[in-house]
Amino acid sequence: MDATRQDAGMTETLVRREPLLGGAEIAAILVFVATFAIPLLTKSVLVYSVLNQILVGVIAAQSVWIMLRMNLLSFATPAFMAIGGYTVAIAGRFDITDAVLMTAAAFLLPALVAVPLGALVLRLRGTYFVLVTFVLSQIMQLVLFETPSLTGGSNGIAGVPPVTLFGSELASYRQMLLFACLLALLATLITALLTRHFRQHFAAIEENEVLAESLGLVVWRYKALGFVVAAGVAGLAGYSLVNMLLTAHPSSFDSITAVDFIAYTIVGGRVSILGPIVGSTLLIWATNLFGTHGQYAQGLYGVLILVVVLAARGGIVGSVAALSRRWRS
Amino acid sequence: MSELRVEGLAKSFGGLRVFENISFALPAGEILGVIGPNGAGKTTLINVISGRLAPSEGRVLLDGRDVTGWPTHALSKLGVARSFQQTNTFRSVSVRENLARAIRFGHGTEGDLARLLRDFGLGDRLEEQSDKLPYGLQKMLGLLMAFATGPRVVLLDEPAAGLERAERHRIDAFVQHACVAAGCAVLIVEHDMDLIRRLCPRVLVLDAGAVLADGATAEVLARPDVIAAYLGVTDDEAA
Numbered sequence: 001m002d003a004t005r006q007d008a009g010m011t012e013t014l015v016r017r018e019p020l021l022g023g024a025e026i027a028a029i030l031v032f033v034a035t036f037a038i039p040l041l042t043k044s045v046l047v048y049s050v051l052n053q054i055l056v057g058v059i060a061a062q063s064v065w066i067m068l069r070m071n072l073l074s075f076a077t078p079a080f081m082a083i084g085g086y087t088v089a090i091a092g093r094f095d096i097t098d099a100v101l102m103t104a105a106a107f108l109l110p111a112l113v114a115v116p117l118g119a120l121v122l123r124l125r126g127t128y129f130v131l132v133t134f135v136l137s138q139i140m141q142l143v144l145f146e147t148p149s150l151t152g153g154s155n156g157i158a159g160v161p162p163v164t165l166f167g168s169e170l171a172s173y174r175q176m177l178l179f180a181c182l183l184a185l186l187a188t189l190i191t192a193l194l195t196r197h198f199r200q201h202f203a204a205i206e207e208n209e210v211l212a213e214s215l216g217l218v219v220w221r222y223k224a225l226g227f228v229v230a231a232g233v234a235g236l237a238g239y240s241l242v243n244m245l246l247t248a249h250p251s252s253f254d255s256i257t258a259v260d261f262i263a264y265t266i267v268g269g270r271v272s273i274l275g276p277i278v279g280s281t282l283l284i285w286a287t288n289l290f291g292t293h294g295q296y297a298q299g300l301y302g303v304l305i306l307v308v309v310l311a312a313r314g315g316i317v318g319s320v321a322a323l324s325r326r327w328r329s
Numbered sequence: 330m331s332e333l334r335v336e337g338l339a340k341s342f343g344g345l346r347v348f349e350n351i352s353f354a355l356p357a358g359e360i361l362g363v364i365g366p367n368g369a370g371k372t373t374l375i376n377v378i379s380g381r382l383a384p385s386e387g388r389v390l391l392d393g394r395d396v397t398g399w400p401t402h403a404l405s406k407l408g409v410a411r412s413f414q415q416t417n418t419f420r421s422v423s424v425r426e427n428l429a430r431a432i433r434f435g436h437g438t439e440g441d442l443a444r445l446l447r448d449f450g451l452g453d454r455l456e457e458q459s460d461k462l463p464y465g466l467q468k469m470l471g472l473l474m475a476f477a478t479g480p481r482v483v484l485l486d487e488p489a490a491g492l493e494r495a496e497r498h499r500i501d502a503f504v505q506h507a508c509v510a511a512g513c514a515v516l517i518v519e520h521d522m523d524l525i526r527r528l529c530p531r532v533l534v535l536d537a538g539a540v541l542a543d544g545a546t547a548e549v550l551a552r553p554d555v556i557a558a559y560l561g562v563t564d565d566e567a568a
Contacts, residue, residue, distance in 0.1 A: 013437070014425055014427045014429050014439050014442065015432050015433060016429065116371045158502045198427075199400075200426075200430055200433060203419075204419060204430055204434070207419050207421060207422075208417065208418075208419055208420075210381075210417075211413075211417050211418070211419065212407060212430075212434060213400075213401045213402050213405075214379065214410075214413075214433035214475075215405060215430065215431045215434040215435050215474065215475075215478055216405035216406055216436065216478055217402060219402065254530065304453050322479065
């Protein structure tokens with residue numbers, strides 16, 4: 001075979017077109033489409049409560065996961081959740097409850113705030129980035145407590161009106177849960193489209209930022225894009241949380257809750273969008289289960305995280321994927 | 330055609346002056362060797378020209394345009410590519426994906442990469458994970474990734490370091506291809522004097538952060554001060 005034909009065959013596919021969504025992204029979206037069936041199949045208050053917590057946790061964990069795709073461990077999620085949640089609660093005071101409008105606001109406001117913040121914090125890497133994003137969450141707590149005329153201060157904002165869709169109030173527990181499912185589906189779609197479309201760019205930054213930049217990748221642009229979208233997704237988590245509680249309170253957005261969202265992501269596995277979904281579901285379900293043994297709850301939760309992290313270094317999804325590859329080969 | 334010009338370049342880290350007053354011009358299609366003892370500032374020079382570090386003084390011009398202090402990605406877009414002293418690839422992905430990223434990020438083209446891949450023994454290893462390749466092939470992959478960005482100026486930082494003698498002809502082939510076929514200006518930092526003699530008509534010698542000599546390779550390498558500072562003399566010669 002002549003070399004020219006061999007060369008043509010070899011390089012025709014060096015740069016392959018990426019599909020819009022991969023298998024993991026489609027599976028994640030299908031999970032949340034299927035979730036809509038749960039409120040329709042049961043009226044169990046316990047199931048509703050746990051599912052609502054899981055949905056909030058999944059959205060918040062997806063925000064963490066977007067940044068982890070670029071090897072940036074962000075503790076700023078509760079701060080952006082607070083912006084999204086309080087936006088909805090403050091708008092409720094003025095009887096602005098339209099679901100579409102509020103969803104857009106809960107996404108866009110944190111995203112806008114993230115633009116200047118990103119310009120400051122994305123210069124940092126590693127431990128410094130972790131510390132500064134943690135400080136952002138602490139500052140947000142201070143802002144919430146020190147601006148009572150806007151945020152209600154330490155009392156928060158109670159009695160947030162339920163959202164309305166096309167003029168109808170989504171006031172029943174089932175309707176509120178269905179709306180939470182919708183927010184989770186939306187957050188998953190945004191996360192999937194972003195991380196899939198820029199999969200190679202994010203992966204290159206995660207693995208070797210210096211090399212990526214020397215090849216022409218404008219690293220700061222992708223980090224900023226990720227940070228802004230992650231902030232918007234966190235804002236949706238805040239909206240979902242306030243919609244569940246009908247209250248916006250500083251304690252709901254405590255900076256230490258970032259540790260939970262990070263744990264969901266690490267335990268589930270950072271290799272795939274399914275990781276934060278599996279991790280959130282397992283750990284929130286376990287929290288509720290262990291809650292029946294109050295005095296041991298925290299210990300059992302810690303033991304579970306230790307077991308998963310030690311036994312499955314790539315998280316649950318990463319380990320299952322590795323086992324599957326080994327099985328196939 | 331591109332020309333890289335460096336004027337009065339200096340770099341310091343705090344009170345430590347790495348090099349100073351370095352000037353040279355490197356027209357398209359030419360090869361310049363940069364040699365000098367360890368610590369002379371050769372790699373730092375590449376880091377400054379490629380935008381990884383900002384210079385303390387002086388200017389870097391590309392086709393007469395002042396690009397001093399431009400970030401790496403911007404210089405890459407203008408056609409400045411570099412390789413690294415150590416193997417530097419995306420270790421967790423295949424050879425194909427490494428090259429695809431280089432083409433995608435650098436807006437390069439596949440061009441004649443296929444022939445280079447075959448010549449360098451990578452043509453039938455496209456699906457192998459890059460960190461599973463032998464050291465020499467990882468270094469060649471790094472060079473090909475730099476070339477895949479479609480450069481006009483190529484900065485090579487010790488491309489032959491760690492390669493077996495039998496593998497070094499690949500560096501020659503790569504440099505000749507970049508210089509002759511692609512018309513790139515090529516700067517090579519290297520300790521392998523045979524390679525420098527083979528490839529570089531002109532050489533710049535750095536010593537203690539200053540230019541000791543700049544000129545035709547054979548003449549420069551025969552200069553007593555260059556021999557004393559870098560090449561050294563045998564015991565017999567010393568006697």
